[in-house]
Amino acid sequence: MLRFVPPAGTPLEVMDILHAWKASVSAKGKEKDSLEALGARLRVRHILGASSGRAALWLVLKALHRLRPERNVVALPAYTCFSVAASVVRAGLKLHPLEMDPATLDADTSGLDTLPRDKLLCILTSNLFGFVNDVSLYKRIAGETGAFLVDNAAQALGAARAGNLAGTAGDVGIYSFGRGKALAAMEGGAIVTNKDELARALREEQSQLRNSSLLHRAWLLVELFAYSALLPPRLYWIAEGMPFLKLGTTEFDTGFPVHSLDSLSGKLIVHLLDRLGEINQIRCANAARITEALDGYGALRFPQPAPECQPTMVRLPVIARDESTRTRAVIRLRQAGIGATAFYPSAICDIPGIERYLAIGNCHRKKAERLSRTLFTLPVHPFVEQRDIERIIDILGALQVDRAPEDVGCQENLSAKRA
Numbered sequence: 333m334l335r336f337v338p339p340a341g342t343p344l345e346v347m348d349i350l351h352a353w354k355a356s357v358s359a360k361g362k363e364k365d366s367l368e369a370l371g372a373r374l375r376v377r378h379i380l381g382a383s384s385g386r387a388a389l390w391l392v393l394k395a396l397h398r399l400r401p402e403r404n405v406v407a408l409p410a411y412t413c414f415s416v417a418a419s420v421v422r423a424g425l426k427l428h429p430l431e432m433d434p435a436t437l438d439a440d441t442s443g444l445d446t447l448p449r450d451k452l453l454c455i456l457t458s459n460l461f462g463f464v465n466d467v468s469l470y471k472r473i474a475g476e477t478g479a480f481l482v483d484n485a486a487q488a489l490g491a492a493r494a495g496n497l498a499g500t501a502g503d504v505g506i507y508s509f510g511r512g513k514a515l516a517a518m519e520g521g522a523i524v525t526n527k528d529e530l531a532r533a534l535r536e537e538q539s540q541l542r543n544s545s546l547l548h549r550a551w552l553l554v555e556l557f558a559y560s561a562l563l564p565p566r567l568y569w570i571a572e573g574m575p576f577l578k579l580g581t582t583e584f585d586t587g588f589p590v591h592s593l594d595s596l597s598g599k600l601i602v603h604l605l606d607r608l609g610e611i612n613q614i615r616c617a618n619a620a621r622i623t624e625a626l627d628g629y630g631a632l633r634f635p636q637p638a639p640e641c642q643p644t645m646v647r648l649p650v651i652a653r654d655e656s657t658r659t660r661a662v663i664r665l666r667q668a669g670i671g672a673t674a675f676y677p678s679a680i681c682d683i684p685g686i687e688r689y690l691a692i693g694n695c696h697r698k699k700a701e702r703l704s705r706t707l708f709t710l711p712v713h714p715f716v717e718q719r720d721i722e723r724i725i726d727i728l729g730a731l732q733v734d735r736a737p738e739d740v741g742c743q744e745n746l747s748a749k750r751a
């Protein structure tokens with residue numbers, strides 16, 4: 333039987349889509365966002381919707397720049413989604429990529445010292461894979477420099493660190509509901525803030541968005557049904573065979589579509605919220621089984637969230653010893669029907685043509701560049717079965733056979749752990 337485990341996903345039933353559709357029709361467009369229930373869960377005063385995470389981030393950056401027009405630099409992790417950089421560029425601002433710590437996937441804030449303080453508009457977190465960043469540190473620096481802190485929780489809905497929910501730690505936060513996020517509704521983004529002045533500026537920006545059209549709603553409905561049908565591993569190979577879906581590709585595109593949140597997405601997001609905690613727990617439990625079995629093997633390292641953090645683990649990140657080990661791992665896993673993916677294709681500073689948007693020219697971030705050559709991800713979502721986990725452990729364990737000197741002895745350990 334053909335079987336391919338998708339790299340990431342949120343199980344979605346046809347009944348969920350129908351429920352959301354019915355709710356959106358009976359709302360008759362009266363509610364702009366339908367996200368109030370999410371705002372209440374996140375315990376925030378203001379919540380606004382947008383068509384995607386990148387659209388949400390773009391609105392945020394424009395609003396912040398309007399409040400502080402003399403500042404135009406955004407500090408962001410050098411290894412993050414290209415759409416973050418695209419939102420900054422589209423907002424007419426300059427990028428200042430920060431070096432990464434591969435052990436935690438958090439950014440190294442010492443890179444802020446090279447910037448003129450009065451130019452820094454905001455610092456962006458990234459919370460990759462739902463590993464919640466050290467926001468207390470970011471907050472202190474933002475406070476000292478008079479910059480805003482934007483908590484980007486695109487991948488971290490439901491994650492927390494020391495009891496604080498990801499996305500709510502800064503002056504303003506954003507979430508994404510795109511494919512592959514903690515709660516996937518095909519599209520959608522949210523902005524949260526507790527600051528009234530900021531909320532006013534954000535609402536002004538949001539009011540300029542065009543509404544999502546009926547045609548768009550119809551297409552979204554088709555996409556949701558297709559997602560629901562094709563996500564289970566017994567059918568996902570069909571989606572994998574459709575290159576126009578651009579699965580697993582990361583593009584730097586400043587012309588991304590922007591409109592208000594479709595109420596179908598809004599209703600679906602709120603409808604799925606009750607399941608989020610359980611889904612994230614399954615992801616974390618699957619990740620722990622793989623990590624425990626393979627931890628300590630020289631060919632691979634597992635970045636770790638902070639001890640007081642509960643991540644979303646939208647995917648399990650793994651760092652290979654070198655690029656060729658990553659290539660072998662990804663090829664072998666995919667041949668075995670496991671949706672392993674090499675993640676972002678480069679660091680932000682190496683996106684072709686990015687130089688003219690950098691606050692400081694010629695900026696290279698060696699650790700971020702290395703991550704882009706060695707990091708890959710494993711699926712851990714609720715469709716991952718015990719047999720998939722065993723296959724992953726077998727394939728990655730066997731990489732040790734073509735091993736580097738530091739791996740000697742690891743294969744024996746692996747057998748012992750599996751037993």
Ligand SMILES: Cc1ncc(COP(=O)(O)O)c(C=O)c1O
Nearest residue numbers: 384385386413415486508509510
């Ligand atoms: C860290 C991060 N920020 C922002 C975004 C943008 O979200 P969206 O795809 O909904 O535009 C993504 C999407 O992958 C992301 O991973």
